[in-house]
Amino acid sequence: MYTLSQRLVFIGLALAGGLLILLMRQFLNDYILSIAGFVGIYVILAVSLNITNGFTGLFSLGHPAFMAIGGYTCAILTFPVQRKGYFLSGLPDWLAGTELSFFPALLIGGLFAALGSLLIGLPVLRLRGHYLAVATLGVIIIVQVLITNMGGITRGPLGLNGLPTLTNLWWVYLWVLITLYLGWKLKFSSFGRSMLAIREDEMAADCLGINLLRTRVQALMVGAFLAGVAGGLWAHLVTAITPKSFSLILAFTIVVMVVVGGSGSITGSLLAAVIFSMLTEAFRPLEESLNVYGIGEIVLSLILILILIYRPIGLFGTSEPGWLSPGKRKSLSGTAGD
């Protein structure tokens, strides 16, 4: 189990992160801060998708759908009462008269996303591999179409805008910590071992008495809950949310982060999320000064293909850096670098 010093390392890292945010908020401009916010949201998304995809080996593309459910729920709950009735004619009165503060709204958003994933997961998770990928891709499109056409509740294609700017770095950081903690706890718990067992050998896991469907659905729900929360954070950082906010491209981006970081490695997802979301921004000055747009995407896809060719298990494989893994010593496991 964890040694005392490892616990201290965790707490120390968390505090260092907090200090970093304090400094960033002091010295950096809005643009960098909003980028930092999205980096954090991507960390939540990548790590939570890793819980679903990486640990259990499910290939789900459904994250954007869960983000949309969570984001819309959260946005409707925090929407100022005085404008709500006018914008959203289809809301029942009690909902039109409710205005929640951010944290409970996020929680409810996450729970709705988890609920959605339960409804979707029970039938769909019987599918395997590619078929699951296709079915979850379908879920994204179905959710998108439904939101677009349920104008009374969602305001249709226009979406909800003018949302209060509630998301700041502290909120994002709080949820990043919760996500990392949850991911860590899960990975090194008996539930986590069940998930990894399913990924590695389904038949054997079944023989050991692991309930396959239940474990899968639970993994999907945990991931969906965090995706829903991320959707809420997203909506209140952009201050607008529309049916097209969360697309297949987003699913792709998150999957890339998980694969590049290493399926099953929390550290890997974390680093990949940070690197990728910053790289996209790094190409901007080049595009703007040369007046050619789209180079960033091309180069990133190229990098991705190269990584897939030369290091298909991702940067970290399934493992975590040795000095953070419970029950291991520094010398026992090397960090998989590049």
Add this chain to the structure above:
Amino acid sequence: MSGGYILQQLVNGLILGSMYALIAIGFTMIYGIIRLINFAHGDVVMIGSFMTLAFLQALGWPFYLVALAVMVGGALVGVAIERSVFRPMRGAPQVTGFIASLALSIMIQNMGILLLTAQPRNFSFPDIFQQVITLGAVSFRMVDLVIMLTAWILMIGLILLVKMTRLGVGMRATAENLEVARLMGININRTIMATFAIGGSLAATAGLMYGGKFGQIDPLLGFVPGLKSFVAAVVGGVGSIAGAICGGYIIGMAEVLFVGFLPPIYSAYRDAFVFGLLILILLFMPNGLFGKKSEDRA
């Protein structure tokens, strides 16, 4: 609702289904051989349509030459993709190839925008293809007929190829078990390359037809048909050529019938219906209509 109306909608479904089927065949072939879901297939369709535009309109070649050149060009693109991206990845988990193909797709689309701009361009086929054929209450165009015939001819041709020729035997052996096929002296590299050449050629042909049917092309056009034919292939059972055709028709029909026979407001739910149907089919027939029972567990 008159009989003519119902008949016309059925024909509309058939025509659209043929278009999807045409794209889905190439898709399913590649999957059948190396279990790769090639998302970039739709973008090869796009490349094919721009090749047609270049040969037909800019260079003014006669139509049969254009068709030939597009098929050869598509085959070259297919081979290039296989050599540069998928061959180095062979043996990696399935997911790897799938993600690589998505990356490739994004790369091709952005290069398309960079080189060609995102403006849709008009596209005119020789007049003969635009002729309207009216049979009683039903009307369609020559190009629709050509698309349907092409899809059928290609399907029969490919099934014969796979069943009767040496290359086909190699393909089936490779699909069955790559390693064993190699041990049996089959040149795996050549077989897989040939598969990609055929797949690319089919996609480019579909691109030519696509341009002829809709009269307008742009660098992002491959995405939606790619997605739909992916669905079609899955519904039919990925890997099965006859399944891809059936899947294409099911999706095409379903789309048109949803729009045509439900109250108009549901027209906007078209894609939700298609994917809902997909999920339903998968739940009851997890391997699609014609798919073999899948051995790969997760």
Add this chain to the structure above:
Amino acid sequence: MWRKTCLSIILAVSVLAGQAQAAETIKLGALYNLTGGMSSIDAPALRGAKLKAQLLNEQGGVLGKQLEVIGYDTKTDQKAAATQAKKALSDGVVAGLGYGDTTFVMAAAPAFQAKGVPFVTSGATHPELPKWVGDYMFMAPFGDDDQSYAIADYTYKVLGARQVVVWTDNSMDFTKALSKFFKERFQELGGEIILEDFFMMGDKDFSAQIARLKNTSPKPDAVFISAIPNEAGLTVKQIRESGLDLPIVSGDGFDTELVTSVPGPELANDVYFSTHTYRGDDRPEVLNFIEEYNKAYGRDPENAFCPLGFDAVGLIADALERAGSTDGEALRDALANTKGYQAVTGEITYARPSGVPVKGVSIISVHDGKYNVEKVWYPEY
């Protein structure tokens, strides 16, 4: 290995970025979706915007300084729209401009409003935009209500249509608003909507809707199609090929060459649409714009969003001269007092409390593949 690659890329990027910021200029932040699904609409607008800045600079710039239009690519992604708005603001732009679609304006413009920097949308036409965002929000185009009213009037009074079918792209706010205003006005005039049908952006095949249109009884006098340019040519082509010859009417989404080039001159008949006063117009501003555009980019302007981008920069430059400073508040007041600015897309005056400019709306007809300006409609206010 790739860490090194990344590092060298970042280095190269920062060197380039350093060079770009050498001279003292007045910066405008142009936010557009230059890649992704909206790029066919937004990329031409940025070209128009950059052209205006170039022309102004050749004549000595604005307030004695060079005007610099920085293009920010927001990738058809609202997250990018929100962050790039903040990036533009931190780069010190004195005003923002951009977008041909309301949803993106709503992701970007509030950041400008919060910082007290004016934002001029070049192509988003929802008439309530200024109300939603605030007093730093300006529109270069007319509102959807004006263009829908114009074509509804024309359909009823000139084409004599009484019973029409309405097709709406249900995936976009712009198209939904356009249909809503059209129906409102048409019914007010005494006309009747006998069928409504829907599709989604990106649909290529309209055969099912066309079969239903053919089977509608009583026979409709016209069909109103609320679509963006990508579907404009496709719908005309497919409707005409099916043998239907009823008039097709629409709004500025039909203002594209595709309406004639996709169906071909034989089928591009009896199409009428309301749009910005630009196409087929022979005012000197328009002719000059087309000539300069050809000189700069070697082709004709792709669509009406080109001159609108051009006009957005023109409006800002005009207000900058009148304000005499780059201060946000002064610039806002100068913009709000714009009267009779001679833009390529018509004269612009902000006289209404809604903040939507009072502009003429062209009604354009298409016969045998040729565009012809039928009349110019002016809103009552």
